[in-house]
Amino acid sequence: MTALRDLLARQIATDGPMNLADYMQQCLLHPEHGYYATRDPFGAAGDFVTAPEISQMFGEMLGLCLAQAWIDQGRPDAYLAELGPGRGTLMKDVLRATVAIPNFPRKVVLVEASQHLRDVQTDTLSDADVEWVEHVSALPAGPVLLIANEFFDALPVRQFVRGTKGWSERHIGLQDGTLTLGLTEDTRVDALSHRLADTGVGDVVELCPSAAPTMGEVADRVAQGGAGIIVDYGDWRSLGDTFQAVENHSPVDPLASPGQADLTAHVDFEALSKAATTCQVSPMTPQGVFLERLGITQRAQALAENLQGAKLDKHIAAHRRLTHPEEMGSLFKAITLTPRGAPVPPGFDLASST
Numbered sequence: 236m237t238a239l240r241d242l243l244a245r246q247i248a249t250d251g252p253m254n255l256a257d258y259m260q261q262c263l264l265h266p267e268h269g270y271y272a273t274r275d276p277f278g279a280a281g282d283f284v285t286a287p288e289i290s291q292m293f294g295e296m297l298g299l300c301l302a303q304a305w306i307d308q309g310r311p312d313a314y315l316a317e318l319g320p321g322r323g324t325l326m327k328d329v330l331r332a333t334v335a336i337p338n339f340p341r342k343v344v345l346v347e348a349s350q351h352l353r354d355v356q357t358d359t360l361s362d363a364d365v366e367w368v369e370h371v372s373a374l375p376a377g378p379v380l381l382i383a384n385e386f387f388d389a390l391p392v393r394q395f396v397r398g399t400k401g402w403s404e405r406h407i408g409l410q411d412g413t414l415t416l417g418l419t420e421d422t423r424v425d426a427l428s429h430r431l432a433d434t435g436v437g438d439v440v441e442l443c444p445s446a447a448p449t450m451g452e453v454a455d456r457v458a459q460g461g462a463g464i465i466v467d468y469g470d471w472r473s474l475g476d477t478f479q480a481v482e483n484h485s486p487v488d489p490l491a492s493p494g495q496a497d498l499t500a501h502v503d504f505e506a507l508s509k510a511a512t513t514c515q516v517s518p519m520t521p522q523g524v525f526l527e528r529l530g531i532t533q534r535a536q537a538l539a540e541n542l543q544g545a546k547l548d549k550h551i552a553a554h555r556r557l558t559h560p561e562e563m564g565s566l567f568k569a570i571t572l573t574p575r576g577a578p579v580p581p582g583f584d585l586a587s588s589t
Contacts (some may be wrong), residue, residue: 239268239494244409252406252417255478256444259391259498264348268494271349274539284484285385286466286522286563287325290553294328296582297464301380302333304462304580305340311460313378314342318371318453319386321352321361329382330363340380346371371452378460381453381572387507388467388499390449392441394478395424397434402427407490409584414490439476441500447510448487453509454572462580463572469502470568471519476503504568513560517571523564526557528582 241554243261247253264268286293305313317326326343333339345363347353353367394405398421408417430440444581457463469477480489482496489498535554542550558564571583 237268237492237494239265240414240492242268243493243547244412244414245405247407247409250473252408254393254404254406256391256393258407258493262493262496262498263389264546265494267325270494270497272351272369272469285321285325286557286567287321287328287384291331291557292531292534293526293557294325295332295398296526296531297325297382297384298329298332300464300529300580300582301329301382301462302336302572304571304578305380306336307580308359308378308574310338311375311378313340313380314375314463315340316344316346316374316379316381317387318381318383318431318449320345320347320356321385323356325362325382325384326356326358330360332350333514343372344368346374354431357471360435365460374452374456376459377456379456380461381441381457381463382466383453383463384466385466386467387442387443387449387502388469389497390443390445392443392478392500394476395427395442397430397436397438397440397441399436402540404438414493416490420507433472434474438474441473441477442502443500443503443506446503446506450507450510454513457572458513458574460574461575463570464569464580465507466522466525467504468563468567471503472505473501473503491518503567504570508570511572514572515575515577517528517573517579519568519570520583521560522567522569523558523560525569525582526564529559531558 239262264272266272305311315329320326330341340366343360343363345356345365345367347356347367348369359574377388395402396405400421402424403421404416406417406419408415426442427440434440478501479491480487480496480498487496489496504519531554535550539547539550556562571580573579
């Protein structure tokens with residue numbers, strides 16, 4: 236039982252069932268009881284581990300990818316930005332990897348709504364020139380060199396189940412005082428009219444209402460110069476129930492303890508790509524392929540020369556976890572945004588997806 240669970244139960248009792256997106260929004264971002272407002276969820280002591288926390292190599296590869304895109308575009312007067320920067324570890328690695336590149340941007344803008352995480356980022360990036368904004372719409376005009384790693388998976392989704400007459404939406408309701416999932420009546424959903432050809436009765440499709448406008452804001456800035464790299468877990472098109480909760484590095488019931496567990500859903504990269512209408516978008520590329528193209532194995536070998544014993548074993552395991560198809564290498568995907576006509580950043584190929 237949590238304080239947020241009691242608040243949600245009272246709200247549902249008064250207003251009726253809420254859709255999944257509203258539930259996720261409250262659980263993650265409630266100003267007093269929300270998950271991101273009350274804790275540092277990252278790392279071994281938290282609930283999950285992200286790529287930057289696994290190895291410095293991840294941030295180094297992304298930083299050098301952005302640096303090459305910046306050089307290829309004639310070194311525009313840009314700034315660095317990150318959406319959902321966690322502890323600030325990724326940006327710290329980007330800044331370190333690019334410190335020797337003459338005139339490479341050092342101004343950093345972080346999109347972070349949680350004051351608790353802003354405090355953590357302040358410590359991590361104590362030597363950097365950083366400012367914070369709460370929303371992507373508040374980012375300065377471009378050019379921008381932007382990273383979003385495991386940002387879009389935390390945006391709230393709505394779930395729809397294909398029926399015989401249309402689509403039923405999943406809602407959170409109350410049954411005997413317990414939060415439960417239920418379905419609305421079948422109805423027509425215009426936003427899913429294009430999915431009638433590739434789904435059948437019983438199939439689940441997820442829509443992320445805030446993904447398209449967020450991606451549109453990013454694209455509008457990148458269109459002015461620079462590049463954006465989006466890395467997340469998901470696939471090209473949403474199909475199936477991917478709504479999940481993680482606490483202490485293990486799956487848990489997403490309705491059991493609102494505000495105590497991280498809630499996510501897989502990213503629909505097709506929807507993201509279509510929303511970036513003002514710039515060019517690369518085909519989706521598996522994270523492992525992307526990192527290998529950037530030279531992560533060579534970097535891993537160089538770092539390994541100064542390691543031995545348990546530290547070497549941990550380093551080898553980190554490289555495998557980031558790149559191997561049976562770990563993060565295939566589950567996580569990447570796309571890049573660049574201005575129309577600009578060279579494609581290293582690690583990506585406009586011709587085909589791998």
